[in-house]
Amino acid sequence: MKSVINKLIVLSLTSLLFTSCSAIESIFKAGMGVGIFIVIAILAIIVYIISKFSDKK
Incomplete structure (x- = not known):
């Protein structure tokens, strides 16, 4: 009985740990x-700023 x-x-416990791992995977x-x-947005802003400075010539 104790073994069961x-x-x-x-x-x-194993099933609980696996579901938490999948939740963390979704978060990542x-x-x-x-x-x-965010990286694409920052690059777009940098390109916009550079284009504004180069247009002033």
Whole structure:
């Protein structure tokens, strides 16, 4: 009986850990998307500023 309870506890803990890992994976994927968007936005601003300075000639 003790063995069955131990197996159930291990199984439930393992399933909980795997779902938390997938949740963290989703958070990192979303963070990566936001990071890429921010980098592209900053590059666009830099190109805009450079083009404004080069037009003054």
